[in-house]
Amino acid sequence: MDSFGSAAWSSVGKKVITGLTGFCLIGFVAVHLLGNFTLFLGPHAFNEYAHFLETALHGWLIYAFEAGIFLIFVFHIASAFTVAWTDKRKARKQGYKYSKDAGGKSRKTWASQTMIYTGAILLVFVVGHIYLFKFGSHDIDAHGVKNLYKTVVTVFKGIGFTAFTVVAMLLLGFHLRHGFWSAFQSLGWANDKYLPILVRLALVVAVLMAIAFIAIPIYLYLFGDPNLVQAATTGGH
Numbered sequence: 001m002d003s004f005g006s007a008a009w010s011s012v013g014k015k016v017i018t019g020l021t022g023f024c025l026i027g028f029v030a031v032h033l034l035g036n037f038t039l040f041l042g043p044h045a046f047n048e049y050a051h052f053l054e055t056a057l058h059g060w061l062i063y064a065f066e067a068g069i070f071l072i073f074v075f076h077i078a079s080a081f082t083v084a085w086t087d088k089r090k091a092r093k094q095g096y097k098y099s100k101d102a103g104g105k106s107r108k109t110w111a112s113q114t115m116i117y118t119g120a121i122l123l124v125f126v127v128g129h130i131y132l133f134k135f136g137s138h139d140i141d142a143h144g145v146k147n148l149y150k151t152v153v154t155v156f157k158g159i160g161f162t163a164f165t166v167v168a169m170l171l172l173g174f175h176l177r178h179g180f181w182s183a184f185q186s187l188g189w190a191n192d193k194y195l196p197i198l199v200r201l202a203l204v205v206a207v208l209m210a211i212a213f214i215a216i217p218i219y220l221y222l223f224g225d226p227n228l229v230q231a232a233t234t235g236g237h
Contacts, residue, residue, distance in 0.1 A: 021073075
């Protein structure tokens with residue numbers, strides 16, 4: 001067990017952990033985005049979606065999912081932080097000018113050099129997001145359904161959190177710009193032939209994700225109606 005732990009927390013092991021947890025988080029972000037798109041369908045659709053997540057398997061599904069995502073976050077942050085700060089400080093002072101896996105010049109960019117900072121800001125955003133939308137106050141109808149749509153629209157009618165969300169989603173794009181392709185490289189799934197393709201694909205994924213997430217708060221800020229109080233069950237019970 002000790003040898004396994006030592007191997008897992010070695011320099012290579014931490015990069016593998018960072019890559020695997022990174023893929024899990026990218027998947028979570030993509031699914032979360034698809035769910036958020038129900039906001040464009042109106043209060044009934046979004047509240048029904050949220051209610052389903054909270055009540056599936058008598059509520060145990062959401063707790064199990066949240067526990068899993070929390071652990072993934074913890075391992076991702078811990079491994080990424082130690083790789084960025086501990087391991088790289090031990091590297092030779094002149095650094096690496098070439099990357100064997102990249103097949104040429106190092107692919108250092110502003111996105112790659114600020115991963116630890118964009119990640120920290122995104123963590124602050126996630127904490128604020130959870131506080132406002134999970135533990136915030138919600139209107140609840142006679143059937144126990146939260147009017148989460150009203151909560152979300154009301155929050156995004158304020159310029160403060162709306163602006164912070166836009167900035168955070170721009171930073172998410174920068175984080176994905178490097179994190180997507182480097183996860184493949186960390187796991188040994190990229191070579192000289194495919195890495196350039198993955199780098200370009202990472203840019204496409206990052207731009208599309210950022211634009212899609214930014215569209216939601218801007219749309220709700222401009223067109224959302226915080227006075228909509230119908231719950232998900234309106235017309236359905």
